[in-house]
Amino acid sequence: xxxxxxxxxxxxxxxxxxxxxxxxxxxxxxxxxxxxxxxxxxxxxxxxxxxxxxxxxxxxxxxxxxxxxxxxxxxxxxxxxxxxxxxxxxxxxxxxxxxxxxxxxxxxxxxxxxxxxxxxxxxxxxxxxxxxxxxxxxxxxxxxxxxxxxxxx
Numbered sequence: 001x002x003x004x005x006x007x008x009x010x011x012x013x014x015x016x017x018x019x020x021x022x023x024x025x026x027x028x029x030x031x032x033x034x035x036x037x038x039x040x041x042x043x044x045x046x047x048x049x050x051x052x053x054x055x056x057x058x059x060x061x062x063x064x065x066x067x068x069x070x071x072x073x074x075x076x077x078x079x080x081x082x083x084x085x086x087x088x089x090x091x092x093x094x095x096x097x098x099x100x101x102x103x104x105x106x107x108x109x110x111x112x113x114x115x116x117x118x119x120x121x122x123x124x125x126x127x128x129x130x131x132x133x134x135x136x137x138x139x140x141x142x143x144x145x146x147x148x149x150x151x152x153x
Contacts, residue, residue: 001100003107006046006053006065013062014042014055017090024090028125031148040088045069052111053088056100064091064100068108070115083119084112105138 006014022037045051045067056064067088072081086108091100112120124131126145 001056001058001098001103003054003056003103006055008043008046010055010062011042011046014053014065014088017065017092018042018088020092021088021090025125028127040067042088045088052108054104054107056091056104058095058100063095064104065089066101066104066108068111068120070117078119080117080119082117083121084108084115084117086120086122089122101134102138109138 018038018040019036021039022032026032042053045053048069051067051069053067054065055062065088066086068084068086070082071085073083086105089101089104091098091104109120120140121143122135122140124135126132132142
């Protein structure tokens with residue numbers, strides 16, 4: 001298993017992974033619209049100096065992805081002025097359980113550290129217990145829970 005920086009040549013498989021993420025998240029979010037959804041501007045992320053998109057390969061097959069992106073806080077009261085935001089974490093279903101996500105996560109964390117960033121954040125659905133446990137095992141802790149209420153029954 002190797003990881004490497006994603007290139008524009010990887011875009012088609014990465015777009016498939018994006019739809020895999022959407023499919024996996026639909027059970028946790030009833031507000032998602034039907035059909036194809038694009039969360040990310042993958043081409044922009046691949047080209048950006050402020051982002052690091054990686055893929056994991058096994059036997060020359062791309063089996064996982066993730067990105068880290070440098071962001072600034074939406075407030076002026078945090079004790080940091082930049083942080084790494086992680087996203088686009090996907091492992092093909094037939095390759096799950098092989099610690100591939102941990103490999104991707106470690107690479108993204110190392111990139112963030114190499115950029116001098118002391119804060120790393122990500123979003124995960126609270127009901128996605130296996131993902132929450134995996135991120136907690138990697139050292140992440142819950143910070144804020146977004147709550148919602150549907151008013152038109």
